[in-house]
Amino acid sequence: MTLLQTRKLVVVFASGVLMLSSVAPALAQSGGSSATDSTSASAPATKAQQKAARKAARKQARAKNTAELKKLESNGYQPAQNDPNYPQNLQNAQKKANAAQAASQ
Structure with missing residues (x-):
């Protein structure tokens, strides 16, 4: 086997590995189902x-x-107001909402 043939073989092999490594994560992605999904694991959903x-x-x-x-x-x-104090106003509203929720419990 010549050096040129060896290089071609390495390039082909590396290309194949690269293609397979990019396909595997795509296949591993979930279908958006949650842990509380009522479908059985043995029967795939349509x-x-x-x-x-x-x-x-x-x-x-x-x-x-x-x-x-x-x-x-x-x-x-x-939210529609163009306010320079945006983050502070949002945080104040969150504090009030959390305080009201804690008081009601």
């Missing part, structure tokens, strides 16, 4: 079921974010 689960998860996350924003707005935070 695409429609996966889509419905993702939609429900997005809807739940959106509702959580909206509720948190409403709670902050009710405690004095104004």
